[in-house]
Amino acid sequence: MSLAFIALGGNLDCPAARLLKVMGELDNLQQTRLLRTSSLYRTAPVGYAGQPDFVNAVALIDTALPPQALMAELLACEARHGRVRDQRNGPRTLDLDLLLYQDRVLEDSFVTLPHPRMHVRPFVLVPLLEIAPDCVVPRHGEARALLAACPDRHDARRIERVAFDWGLHTLRRMGQGLVAPDNAFSP
Secondary structure: OEEEEEEEEEOOOOHHHHHHHHHHHHHOOOOEEEEEEOOOEEEOOOOOOOOOOEEEEEEEEEEOOOHHHHHHHHHHHHHHOOOOOOOOOOOOOOEEEEEEEOOOOEEOOOOEEOOOOHHHOHHHHHHHHHHOOOOEEOOOEEHHHHHHOOOOOOOOEEOOOOOOOHHHHHHHHOOOOOOOOOOOOOO
């Protein structure tokens, strides 16, 4: 089993509810267990500004899937949630990025580890540091120092009172409990 960090984001169709739902779906991936999730954070869009703010989070999983297979599962999840790739940095229902996989450094046609821009993105570093305060990004250094170097480091704003419900998560793993409906939370 290997530890991996996944960034979650979106800005269309109730993104907060969608991210919470996807956190549960990560736990249902084959040979994978969800260990921790960050709070949800609201951030301004990067690149194309004429779109709604994003909701972002980071999840830590333990998986036996190799990086390429995990990335394929993340892309399939995006597709199930209506992700359309028609505009670079444009609005999207769901964006899942494989940030780190253990301390692996990998660059092939399908996966790059660590994620190539994570070290300059507060909307990734802030939630990452919430669940892994001592995280080190291979080739770049301590995540805390990387965040301190970002000029827009204060732009990720925590969304209060919205988080993955670990009580429901525990019941669901035991075969009990309910999953919140898609419209249970507003963005």
